Amino acid sequence: MVTKQGFLALAPQYTTTSELLAASARRRGMEVEVLGGAAPVRRGAHYYGGPAFAARVAHDLGVALLEPSDDWLSTLPYAYTGRHIVMSTLSEARRLSHPAFVKPPREKSFPAAVYATGTDLPAGPDAPVLISDVVTWAAEFRLYVLDGEVRTGSQYTTFGRLDAEPLEGHRHEAAVREFTEDLLSTCGESLPSAVVLDIGLLTTDHGTAWAVVEANMAWFSNCYAADPARALDTVLRSAGPHTTLTERDRRFCRNIEGADLAG
Known part of the structure; x- marks a missing residue:
């Protein structure tokens, strides 16, 4: 039976993040279905998985896939990027x-x-x-943002090497949150209500500075050491039933061939 929250549909390719999100969904009473078998695709879903598979099933699932605009990073003020981007x-x-x-x-x-x-x-x-521009990141963090608020996050690299560590309790947590809050207060309307935001600590000739790495679709992002239960809230919004799509998020809805999920 589908709960009021719908069910979580997973792409067939296994990932550790899909496993963590599935476990969190089941704990809150949601049904979880791995797609790709003989069973027909049904509506009322939330989706997690890759964009190629999403293009095949999103219309039948009735899912609205939210994503930042392609040029978002290049439109940010230099103060938030720390580098020239075109x-x-x-x-x-x-x-x-x-x-x-x-x-x-x-x-x-x-x-x-x-x-x-x-x-x-x-x-x-x-x-x-x-x-x-070519830059050096001393550390990079992945943040799950929902309605302009960081719900959870994780460090994922140091100097380009995988180094996952929860944001909660991290020595840079306060600085990460302060930079992100300032960014979202200024540029938050240019992002979907549910999104993954990557920020990092740049090394420069004058020391270090916080900057945006990029923004990503929450429905296709590795959660690393972030709290999967909190990350799930962002994922569910980022790829949920198109019948619940808000007016604010219509412009961030991915176009699916043969369907107008933003309509």
């Missing part, structure tokens, strides 16, 4: 003659990395990309 195309990026960090804005069509020149970028069709 929205461009892969064909333009291939003309770069200097090192730059290049990444797809949302789809993982090629590795996000520092490329010595544009000729080192992988082959593939032209697509939107973000190009930014």
Whole structure:
């Protein structure tokens, strides 16, 4: 039986995060269903999994998938990014003659990395990309944001190496929350009501400074050492029944071929 909260539909590919979220959902009385079998897809779901599988099932599930705009990072004031970032195309990026960090804005069509020149970028069709200055992150944190509030979070790297540690009780917790609260008070309306926000501690010639790494879909993010029960609240909102989609979030709803989930 589906609860009033609906049920949690998982993409068939197993991840530790999907396992943690499923356990949290069951503890609150939600049904959990791993998709991909012979059973027909049913509506009333919340979704967690990759975008490629979501494109196949979101319409039948009746799910509205919230995500930040592709150019969000490039529109932020320099005070929040600590580096120059432009929205461009892969064909333009291939003309770069200097090192730059290049990444797809949302789809993982090629590795996000520092490329010595544009000729080192992988082959593939032209697509939107973000190009930014090369910087060093002393530490990076993943934050689950719901209605402008950080619900939980986790450090996930130090100097580019995986180093998961809960935000709660972390030596940088107060600084992380202060920076994020300031960011959300200024730019929060430019993000979905449920989103994953990555911020980090930049090392510069003048010391260190907090900056935004990127924003991501909560329904396709690793929770690392964040509290999965608190993370689940953000995930459920980020990919829930389109019948509950608010007017505020309509512009952040991913278009699914053959459906208008924002309508």
